[in-house]
Amino acid sequence: MTDVVLDGVDKVYPGGQVAxxxxxxxINEGELFVLLGPSGCGKSTILxxxxxxxxxxxxxxxxxGSVANDLPPxxxxxxxxFQEGALYPHRTVRxxxxxxLxxxxxxxxxxxxxxxxxxxALGINTMIDRLPGTLSGGQRQRAAIGRALIREPQLFLMDEPLSSLxxxxxxxxxxxxxxxxxxxxxxxxxxxxxxxEAMTMADRMAVLRDGVLEDVGTPEQIYEDPATVFVAAFLSSPPINLLHATLWAVEGEGLLLDFGSQRLSVPWHDPRASALISHHGQSVIVGIRPDTLAPIAPGEPAPHGTVLSGLVRELEFHGHEWLAYAEAGIPTVDAADVGRPPPPEQYAPGRPGLRDRLREMFRRPDYREPPEEHAGHHRRTDLVFRIPPGSRPSRGxxxxxKVDLPRVLFFGADGRRVTAVRR
Structure with a gap:
């Protein structure tokens, strides 16, 4: 067994591409550590x-405990x-x-x-004398894992081994x-x-985006207490509601989250109030997971300052529940557009970025930058929430x-958490 430490590690490919x-x-000794992120985020490069x-x-x-930069593989x-087991085709599983060995x-x-x-132990003992070409994809991966583990390595590395199954x-x-x-x-x-895979397998995990480490912790920590908007959105199925609001400190009421057509209020005694008050008069991003929204039954009193409402536009039946997509007149946020690091070409000192070079090559006298609004708004719905089984919801x-306020997440315009992240 071994422990692994990456201390300020960069990887830049020829031409200045920052991976x-x-x-x-x-990564602690004996730990099952997961690197999670979208394609191209740098996780396989780290491996x-x-x-x-x-x-x-x-x-x-x-x-x-020893520097291994120059140590041969x-x-x-x-x-x-790897993703494909890469077994020797002319050799049996054995x-x-x-x-x-x-x-x-x-x-x-x-x-x-x-x-x-x-x-x-891998469940392939009955096919030990078969060739890889006669095995299913799962059986081949079991054999590949066995070949890797058989020599008892100190460190076991797995690069998306199940993605093709x-x-x-x-x-x-x-x-x-x-x-x-x-x-x-x-x-x-x-x-x-x-x-x-990450949530169910990991002792701890790291979430990456564009080659940058966004968050590290146990699955529970990262899900319940994400450090950034991107992490909150990436670890969310169904998708988290990310809503634009302006925060106001109102004497006698608390902190008011103004969504334009609707409002929520955070009382002064809320432990997050001291951090939120520094954003008085500023835009914040409010993260509300679907299971944090509970439909209020007809005739049930609506608690002041903790209610949002919407008109159902689409419904999905999942057997154990309905998933509702509702229009609520609240501006939403696309996590992909928030808090991205500068593009890689900015990290090549003294050299113009690719985008700048292309603009100079193709610029015409009548060239105009596209208007800001053409960037697009990808989320059509304002609120996603769950409806328990037994209900008969309809479009319209x-x-x-009711919003479970203690579980609501608050992020600044840069995508970082406003309140403290507990690790």
Missing amino acids: VRNVRLR RMIAGLEEITAGDLWLN RERNVAMV GNMMFP EVSGDDRAEAGAKVVELAR DARLRTELRIEIAGLVRSTGTTTVYVTHDQV DHYAL
Whole structure:
């Protein structure tokens, strides 16, 4: 087992493309740590730098207390599983799993017993003498994981190993993989773009965007207490409601969240009030998850300052509940447009950015920048909320919704949390 520390790590490719920027991260010994983020965020690049398959541009990588920047891959004692298992097609499952032990010169009888034992743990013992071409995708991935684990590496790296499998098999295998690596105690770094995989498997996790580390913590911490708008939106299914509001401090009432046509109020005794008051008169982003909104029954009193309302435009039936999309006249926020770091070309000192060069090449006398409003508004609905089973909702229904204020999240215009993030 080993621990991993990335200390201010950058990765810049030839031409100035920045893939990873100033990542500071500690992965503890024996931990199942997940790197989560959308395609192109730098998570696989980080994994490859840990494995020694990519050079580090700046910063230090520490493995077990020693700087490993210049350590060859073969001396890092790591094993890696990729999206496709990459098994040797001419070798059986047994032959593929035996190969690392043959290379290291292990006793053949002992190696054979070890292969059978691990194959049984992976559920592929009945197909141990079959070739990869006769196996299903899930069986091939099990064999690839077995080949990686058989030599007992100090560090196990997995790069989206389940992304090519169907949903039912992904569910089955993620449970098995998590149980297996925890039983061995091997430090594991697992890369995925799937929030469900990350939330269900990780001891701790990191969320990345555009090569920048946005948040680190346990799944519970990051879901309940996200550091940024992007993290709150990325770990949200169904999607979180992100609403524009202007914050006003009103004597005798508390902090007023003005959405234009509707309002919420945060009382002075709320523990977040002292942080929120510094944004008096400013725009804030209010994050409200669908399960934080509860429909108020007809005739039920509506608590002052904790109610929003909307007209149902669309409905989705999920068996155990309805998901409603309602128009509420509240301006919404697209998380993809909030708090992005500057584009990578700005990080090539003394060289004009690609966008600037293209503008100069193609600029015409009648050229005009597109108007600001053409950037687009991608979310058509104002509020997403859940309706419990047994109801018979219809499009056009009007709902008053009680807001669970303690669970509401507040972000500044830069996308960072206004209130303290607890870790």
